[in-house]
Amino acid sequence: MAESFIHAENLSFSYKGQNGADDIPALKGVTLDIQKGEYVAVLGHNGSGKSTFAKLLNLILEPTSGTLIVGGTDLSSGDLPDDELIALRRRVGMVFQNPDNQLVATIVEDDVAFGPENLGVPMPELRRRVDDALAAVGMSEYTDREPHHLSGGQKQRVAIAGIIAMRPECIVFDESTAMLDPLGRREVLDTIRMLNRENGITIINITHYMNEAALADRVIVINDGSILMDGTPDEVFARRNELRAVGLEVPQCAELIYRLREAGIPVRGTEISTVEACADLLSAAFSAEGNHHG
Amino acid sequence: MKSIAFGQYYPANSPIHRMDPRAKVILTVLYIVCTFLCRNVLCFAAILLSAVLLCLVSRIPLRMILRSIRPLIMILAFTSLINVFMTKGEHLLTPTWQIPLWGSRVWRIKIYEEGLWNALFMILRIIILLIGTSVLLSYTTTPIALTDALERLFSPLKKIKVPVHDIAMMTTIALRFIPTLMDETQRIMNAQKARGADFSSGGLIRRAKALLPVLVPLLVSAFNRAYELAAAMECRCYHGGEGRTRLKILRLRFSDVFAVMLLVAFGVGIFFLNRQGIGYTMK
Amino acid sequence: MDKIVLEHVDFVYGTGTPFEHKALSDVSVRIAADRITGVIGHTGSGKSTMMALLNGLEKPTAGKVLLDGYDVNATAKELYADWLKRPEYQNMRKSTAKKAIRAEVEKRRRNLCFRVGLVMQYPEYQLFEETVFKDISYGPKNMGLSEEEIRIRVPEALRFCGLDESLLEKSPFDLSGGQKRRVAIAGVIAMRPEVLVLDEPAAGLDPLGREQIFEKIRQYQRSTHSTVIIVSHSMEDMAEYCDDMVVLAHSGIVAQGSCEEVFSQVSMLDGVGLDIPQITQLMRILRARGIDVPENVYTVEQAAEALKRHFQSLKGTDT
Numbered sequence A: 001m002a003e004s005f006i007h008a009e010n011l012s013f014s015y016k017g018q019n020g021a022d023d024i025p026a027l028k029g030v031t032l033d034i035q036k037g038e039y040v041a042v043l044g045h046n047g048s049g050k051s052t053f054a055k056l057l058n059l060i061l062e063p064t065s066g067t068l069i070v071g072g073t074d075l076s077s078g079d080l081p082d083d084e085l086i087a088l089r090r091r092v093g094m095v096f097q098n099p100d101n102q103l104v105a106t107i108v109e110d111d112v113a114f115g116p117e118n119l120g121v122p123m124p125e126l127r128r129r130v131d132d133a134l135a136a137v138g139m140s141e142y143t144d145r146e147p148h149h150l151s152g153g154q155k156q157r158v159a160i161a162g163i164i165a166m167r168p169e170c171i172v173f174d175e176s177t178a179m180l181d182p183l184g185r186r187e188v189l190d191t192i193r194m195l196n197r198e199n200g201i202t203i204i205n206i207t208h209y210m211n212e213a214a215l216a217d218r219v220i221v222i223n224d225g226s227i228l229m230d231g232t233p234d235e236v237f238a239r240r241n242e243l244r245a246v247g248l249e250v251p252q253c254a255e256l257i258y259r260l261r262e263a264g265i266p267v268r269g270t271e272i273s274t275v276e277a278c279a280d281l282l283s284a285a286f287s288a289e290g291n292h293h294g
Numbered sequence B: 001m002k003s004i005a006f007g008q009y010y011p012a013n014s015p016i017h018r019m020d021p022r023a024k025v026i027l028t029v030l031y032i033v034c035t036f037l038c039r040n041v042l043c044f045a046a047i048l049l050s051a052v053l054l055c056l057v058s059r060i061p062l063r064m065i066l067r068s069i070r071p072l073i074m075i076l077a078f079t080s081l082i083n084v085f086m087t088k089g090e091h092l093l094t095p096t097w098q099i100p101l102w103g104s105r106v107w108r109i110k111i112y113e114e115g116l117w118n119a120l121f122m123i124l125r126i127i128i129l130l131i132g133t134s135v136l137l138s139y140t141t142t143p144i145a146l147t148d149a150l151e152r153l154f155s156p157l158k159k160i161k162v163p164v165h166d167i168a169m170m171t172t173i174a175l176r177f178i179p180t181l182m183d184e185t186q187r188i189m190n191a192q193k194a195r196g197a198d199f200s201s202g203g204l205i206r207r208a209k210a211l212l213p214v215l216v217p218l219l220v221s222a223f224n225r226a227y228e229l230a231a232a233m234e235c236r237c238y239h240g241g242e243g244r245t246r247l248k249i250l251r252l253r254f255s256d257v258f259a260v261m262l263l264v265a266f267g268v269g270i271f272f273l274n275r276q277g278i279g280y281t282m283k
Numbered sequence C: 001m002d003k004i005v006l007e008h009v010d011f012v013y014g015t016g017t018p019f020e021h022k023a024l025s026d027v028s029v030r031i032a033a034d035r036i037t038g039v040i041g042h043t044g045s046g047k048s049t050m051m052a053l054l055n056g057l058e059k060p061t062a063g064k065v066l067l068d069g070y071d072v073n074a075t076a077k078e079l080y081a082d083w084l085k086r087p088e089y090q091n092m093r094k095s096t097a098k099k100a101i102r103a104e105v106e107k108r109r110r111n112l113c114f115r116v117g118l119v120m121q122y123p124e125y126q127l128f129e130e131t132v133f134k135d136i137s138y139g140p141k142n143m144g145l146s147e148e149e150i151r152i153r154v155p156e157a158l159r160f161c162g163l164d165e166s167l168l169e170k171s172p173f174d175l176s177g178g179q180k181r182r183v184a185i186a187g188v189i190a191m192r193p194e195v196l197v198l199d200e201p202a203a204g205l206d207p208l209g210r211e212q213i214f215e216k217i218r219q220y221q222r223s224t225h226s227t228v229i230i231v232s233h234s235m236e237d238m239a240e241y242c243d244d245m246v247v248l249a250h251s252g253i254v255a256q257g258s259c260e261e262v263f264s265q266v267s268m269l270d271g272v273g274l275d276i277p278q279i280t281q282l283m284r285i286l287r288a289r290g291i292d293v294p295e296n297v298y299t300v301e302q303a304a305e306a307l308k309r310h311f312q313s314l315k316g317t318d319t
Helices: A051-059 A082-091 A108-117 A123-136 A151-163 A181-199 A233-237 A239-245 A253-260 A275-293 B021-038 B043-056 B061-086 B114-137 B144-154 B154-159 B163-191 B204-235 B254-273 C046-055 C076-083 C092-114 C132-143 C147-160 C177-189 C207-226 C235-241 C258-264 C264-273 C278-288 C300-316
Strands: A002-014 A025-036 A039-043 A067-071 A091-096 A171-176 A201-207 A218-223 A225-231 B097-100 B107-108 C002-013 C021-032 C034-040 C060-065 C116-119 C195-197 C227-234 C244-249 C253-260
Touching: A002 A051, A002 A181, A025 A051, A025 A201, A025 A225, A025 B154, A039 A051, A039 A181, A051 A067, A051 A091, A051 A171, A051 A201, A082 A091, A082 A108, A108 A151, A123 A181, A123 B061, A151 A171, A151 A181, A171 A181, A171 C300, A181 A201, A225 A233, A225 A239, A225 B204, A233 A239, A253 A275, A253 C278, A253 C300, A275 B061, A275 C278, A275 C300, B021 B043, B021 B114, B021 B144, B021 B254, B043 B114, B043 B254, B061 B114, B107 C264, B144 B154, B144 B163, B144 C060, B154 B163, B163 B204, B163 C076, B204 C147, C002 C046, C002 C227, C021 C046, C021 C060, C021 C227, C021 C244, C021 C253, C034 C207, C034 C235, C046 C060, C046 C116, C046 C195, C046 C227, C076 C092, C092 C116, C116 C177, C132 C147, C132 C177, C147 C177, C147 C207, C177 C195, C177 C207, C207 C235, C227 C235, C235 C258, C244 C258, C244 C264, C253 C258, C253 C264, C278 C300
Parallel strands: A039 A201, A039 A218, A091 A171, A171 A201, C034 C227, C034 C244, C116 C195, C195 C227
Antiparallel strands: A002 A025, A002 A067, A218 A225, B097 B107, C002 C021, C002 C060, C244 C253
C-alpha cells in the first residue's frame, strides 16, 4: 500500500466515567487509512464520535485501544516524549469551532507568530512565515489589527494562518464553520480548498453540513462511534435513506433527484454532489424523454 | 465602540509611539520620581512645561488628555480642600474669618498661605503624574507591548524562580479576552433583561442578587473558553517560555537611550532647582 | 392584521463618537399577526438591532415601533392630549387622569419584554439556575406570577419545546447542547409572549437538531396563534418554515412579503450577501438551459412537483 498519512486499526476511545460510573465509549473500533494530500470530510451528527476522532489525531485525547499511526509516528500508546509530541502537533494542525477561543494575541500578526515562536523559529524566517501565512489566507491587510474587530470568517482565517505558519502536513478542521455566517463559511471553505489544491496539505474537515462534505474528495460518515460509510460524495449521497436514519440529510439537489426517482422519473447518473452536476443529469433526463416521445 | 471601553491606546505615529516600550517604562518611572522631587514654583513650572511638551510630541489630542483628568476632579477637589484647611504655617490669611456655631462658640477658619501653595502643588503633581504616565505609557503603548517590555525588564528575576514568562503570558491572554468577555457580559445582560431582569432598582443586596443570572453564565462560559484556549495553545505547540523565539525583537536605539539620559539630567536639574530659595518650598 | 409595525426607523450606534455607525436606516416593516415571519440578512445588516428594538432593549434614534398600534417608546407626555379624550380618563380630574396615564405607560414599558419574548443567539449561554424548573420559571417569576401559575406554565413550555418533564429537576448544565437550547427557549415561551422572536434558533445544531427545533417552533405557533419572528441567514431554512419574509441588507429593507413574493425577486437576492437555496439555483440553471420550469421555487417539495409536471407534459406531447 502507498504511504498512508493516517493509519487507524480498530481504534477505540472511551471517556472516563465520572464518580465510578461506567466509561462512555465514543469511538468503537475504527479502521481507516487516509493518504497524504487527501481532502476528507468526516460527517456525523452531534455526539457521533467525529470530534473525538479528530482529537486523537494530534493526541489531545489518547487512544484507549487499537492502533493509530500518524505520519509514521505510532500514537497507539498515547504516550510520546515531549519533543516528539511537539513535532507531531506541528505536522498535524487543528482549527477549532469557536474562533474567539483559539486566538491568543491581541494583534493579528502576533497571533499568527505564536505557533512558530513556540517552535523556536528564528527571526528573519519567522517574519517570512507570518507574512506568507497571512497572504495565503488573504488577510495580509489585517496584519496589525486586533482580532476582536474582525468578522467571524476573518478570525477563523487568522486561526488557519496561525496553523499554516507552523508548516503542517495535515490540518484538521473541527467544525470550524459551525459558528460562521454564509459569507464567513465560504471564505473558510475557499481557503481550505486552496490549501489542499495548491499546498498539498492533507485536509480533514469534521462537519455536519452536507454542502461542505460535497466539496471534499472523500466522505466518511461516522455514527455511534463506528464508520457507517466511506466513499466519494456521490457514493455517500446516493445512500439517502441510510443517512436520514442517522439524523443526516443530503444536499437539496441530491434530495430532489431522489424524490424524482421515487416518483418513477428515470434520472440516470451518479453525479449528484453539486448543483451543476444535478442540472446536467436532469437536462439529460428531460431531453432523453423529449427525444423518446418526440 | 469597543475600543473606547478597552484600554487607552490611542493609535498615532509619534516619536513617543515609536519608542522602545522598555525605555518608556523606565522613562515613566523616572518621570514619576521627578514629579515627586518638585518642591517649589520653579520646579513645578519646569515639569509643567515638560508635560506640555510631551503632549505636543505625542500627538494625542488635548481632549483625550482632559478626558482622563475628568474622573479625578473629585479627588483633586478633596485633596486641595484638605491641604487648604489642614496645612498649618506662618502666614495666616484669614485672621477674622469665623462661623458662629451654637451659643458663644465659633469655628475659626484658618487658611495659611502655605496651605494654598500646598493645594496648588498637589493638584499640579496629580495632574502632571497623570499626563506623564498616560502620554508616556497608556496612550502611546499597546497593552501587549507593555506586557512584553515588563517581561523583558523583569527577566533577570527568572534566576530567582519568579515565573516571569508565565505571568506575562497570562496578562497577554487576559488583555486579549477583556473585550470578548465584555461583549459576552452585555449579551447575557440583554438576554436576562429580555426575561424581565431588573439590574437597576432595589437596594444593594437586591441588586447583587439580580447580577447572579449574569455572573453564573459568564463564569461557565469563561471556564469553557479557558479549556478550549488551552487545547488550542497545546495544538500550537505551546510548552512554556523555554526555547521560544519572538516575532518582535525589541531593540534599544540611540534615541531611546538619549531620552532616558535627558530625563535623568532633567531630574538632576529639578533636584538643584529645589535648593533655590524662591518662594514657598513644599515640606 | 399587523402585530408589529416599524415606521421609518433609524438606529445609530455611538452618536458623536468616532465609532458612530448607522445600523438601521429608514426601515419600515409590517409583521402580520398569527404568522411566522423570517427576517434574513447578512451579518451586520442590522437584523439583530431590529430585534432589540422590538422588545425595548434599544430605542430607535428616529421613527416609531408600534405593537398593536401602540408606540412602545411613546412617553406619557406625548400621549396626554390623545388619551385624555378616552372614555376611561374623561371622567377623572385632569391631574388624576395624567397620573393614571403615566402609570399605564410605565406599566406597558415594563411589560414590553414579557409581551415580546426575545430568544437571543446561543441562548443556552444564559442558563444559570440549579434546576431546569427554576431556570424556566425565572421569567414568569419576574412577571410576578403566582406559584400555582408557574407550576402550570413551566411544564407546558417544556412540552412545547419537545422535552420530557423528567428533566425538570435536573441541572441545566448536565444536559446535551440541543437540550440546553430548548430549555432556554422554554424559558421565554413560559412567559406566554404574544410575539416570540428567535435569533438564529438552530445555529450550530446538526441537521436533525435543526429540523426538530424548527418543527417545534412551527407547532408552537400553529397551536398558540402567537406571532413568531425568526432571524436567520439561512434562506433554505427560512423558505421551508416561514410564511412571510423580510430581507435586510446594508441597514435597510430590500424586500418583504410572503415567501413567494420575496423569492420572485431572486435576482435581487444575489446582491445582498446571502446564500440562495441550492434548489433555487438548480431551477435557474434549468431555466437558462431552456427547460420550462418556474423560477421562484425555493423548496425541494415545490421543485419536485414542478419537475414532475414538466415530465408529464413531455410525455403528453406525443399523445
